[in-house]
Amino acid sequence: MLPAPAPVLPPGQQPGRPLTALAPMQDVTDLAFMRVIAHYGAPDYFFTEFFRVHATSQPEKHILRSIDENTTGRPVFAQLIGEDLGHLARTAAALLSHNVAGIDLNLGCPAPKVYKKNVGGGLLRDPERVGEILATLRAAVPGLFTVKMRIGFDDTAHFDRLLELVNTHHVDLLSVHGRTVKEMYRSEVHYDFIARAVAHVRCPVLANGNLTSAARAAAVLTETRAAGVMIGRHAIRNPWIFRQCREQFAAAGREHRPPPSPREADIQPAPTPPSAPLISIFRPTLADVRDYIQRLYRATQTPELPERAHVNKMKKYLNFVGQSVDPAGAFLHEMRRAESEAELFAICDRHLLANGAAEREFSPEPYPGVIARPNCETPNVLADGCSLETVTA
Numbered sequence: 001m002l003p004a005p006a007p008v009l010p011p012g013q014q015p016g017r018p019l020t021a022l023a024p025m026q027d028v029t030d031l032a033f034m035r036v037i038a039h040y041g042a043p044d045y046f047f048t049e050f051f052r053v054h055a056t057s058q059p060e061k062h063i064l065r066s067i068d069e070n071t072t073g074r075p076v077f078a079q080l081i082g083e084d085l086g087h088l089a090r091t092a093a094a095l096l097s098h099n100v101a102g103i104d105l106n107l108g109c110p111a112p113k114v115y116k117k118n119v120g121g122g123l124l125r126d127p128e129r130v131g132e133i134l135a136t137l138r139a140a141v142p143g144l145f146t147v148k149m150r151i152g153f154d155d156t157a158h159f160d161r162l163l164e165l166v167n168t169h170h171v172d173l174l175s176v177h178g179r180t181v182k183e184m185y186r187s188e189v190h191y192d193f194i195a196r197a198v199a200h201v202r203c204p205v206l207a208n209g210n211l212t213s214a215a216r217a218a219a220v221l222t223e224t225r226a227a228g229v230m231i232g233r234h235a236i237r238n239p240w241i242f243r244q245c246r247e248q249f250a251a252a253g254r255e256h257r258p259p260p261s262p263r264e265a266d267i268q269p270a271p272t273p274p275s276a277p278l279i280s281i282f283r284p285t286l287a288d289v290r291d292y293i294q295r296l297y298r299a300t301q302t303p304e305l306p307e308r309a310h311v312n313k314m315k316k317y318l319n320f321v322g323q324s325v326d327p328a329g330a331f332l333h334e335m336r337r338a339e340s341e342a343e344l345f346a347i348c349d350r351h352l353l354a355n356g357a358a359e360r361e362f363s364p365e366p367y368p369g370v371i372a373r374p375n376c377e378t379p380n381v382l383a384d385g386c387s388l389e390t391v392t393a
C-alpha cells in the first residue's frame with residue numbers, strides 16, 4: 001500500500017511570498033480579537049491561545065469558539081500545552097473533530113507555574129520527553145502537526161537536539177521565538193538561532209520575537225531565510241501589520257522561496273516573477289487608530305462584562321497601542337486613568353482626533369522609551385501563564 005500523502009500547509013494569501021501568522025496569545029487571540037485583526041488585514045495563519053491538557057481537561061469552550069465560529073477566512077491552528085502522552089493524544093483527537101488547520105504544541109511558555117509542571121517552556125530541559133511527546137502527537141495527528149518553541153530553557157545547549165527531533169518526527173511547521181525561557185519577553189532576540197533552525201529542519205520555519213514592523217519583518221526574513229513571520233504584541237499595537245507585511249513583501253518584489261523540504265518538494269507554489277510593482281505600504285493615521293479602538297471595544301463587549309471591567313480590559317490592549325501614539329506617552333498616561341467608556345473615548349478623541357491629530361501618522365515602530373506596563377520581567381507577576389496582566393512590550 002502507498003504511504004499516506006504528506007499533509008500540505010494551507011497556501012498563504014500571496015503564493016510564493018513569505019507567510020504571516022498571528023502569534024498565539026493567552027487572553028488575547030480569542031474569536032473577537034481574530035475578527036478585529038482580520039478586518040484590518042488577516043495574517044495567513046491564526047493560532048489559538050493554548051488549550052491546557054491534563055488528566056481531567058476538556059478543550060476550553062471559549063477557545064473552541066475561535067475555531068468553531070471562525071469567520072476570518074483564514075485557517076486556525078489549535079495549540080496544546082501539556083506533557084501527559086495519553087491526554088495530549090486524547091485532546092488532539094477531540095480537537096481534530098473541529099475545523100482546525102492543524103495541532104500545535106507549545107514548547108515555550110515561560111510562566112514559572114507552567115514550567116514547574118514541566119510543560120510549555122519547561123519541557124525544553126528534557127529533550128527525551130520532548131521526543132516522546134512529538135512521537136505521540138505525530139501518531140495522533142494525521143494532518144498538520146506544528147510546534148512553537150523557544151531556543152532553550154536556561155541556555156541553548158539542547159537546541160540542535162531539539163531540531164533533530166523536529167525532523168525525526170516530521171513536524172510540518174516550526175515557529176521559533178528566538179529567546180530562551182529565562183529570557184522571558186524583553187531581551188534581545190537571537191535571530192541567528194532562528195537562522196540555524198531554518199538551516200537544520202526540513203519543514204518551513206516562522207521567525208518570531210520583536211518583529212515590530214513590516215520593515216523589521218522583511219529584514220529578519222533576509223537575515224534568517226525563514227519561510228515567514230509570526231507576530232504577537234506588535235499586532236495588538238498595530239492591527240495593520242499583516243497587511244503592511246504583505247505590501248512590504250510585494251513591494252520588494254520578493255521572490256521568497258525557502259529551500260523546499262522533501263515533504264514539501266512537490267507542493268511548492270510556482271515562483272512569483274521578480275517584478276517590483278510600485279505598491280505603497282499603508283500608513284494608518286491616528287483617526288484610523290481611533291476606529292480600531294472603537295471596533296475592539298465593540299468586539300470585546302459582552303452582556304456579562306461590567307463597563308468598568310471592560311474599560312480595564314481595554315487598557316491592556318491600549319498599553320501596546322499607546323506605544324505608537326505620541327513620543328511622550330501622554331495618551332498612555334491618561335488612558336490608564338479612565339474609569340468609564342465615556343472617559344476612555346473622550347481621552348481617545350483628545351489624543352487621536354482633536355487639533356489635527358486625526359491626520360497624524362501612527363508610528364510604524366513603537367516610540368523609544370514608551371513602555372507598556374506592568375513590567376513583564378518581574379517574575380512573580382508571571383505566575384500563572386502568559387497574559388495581558390503580566391506581559392508587556
Ligand SMILES: Cc1cc2nc3c(=O)[nH]c(=O)nc-3n(C[C@H](O)[C@H](O)[C@H](O)COP(=O)(O)O)c2cc1C
Binds near residue numbers: 050211386
Ligand atoms: C499576552 C501574551 C500571551 C501569550 N500566550 C501565548 C500562548 O498561549 N502560547 C504561546 O505559544 N505563546 C504565547 N505567548 C508568546 C507569543 O506567542 C510570542 O511568542 C511572543 O510574544 C514573542 O513574539 P512578539 O514579540 O511578536 O510578541 C504570549 C505572549 C503574550 C504577550
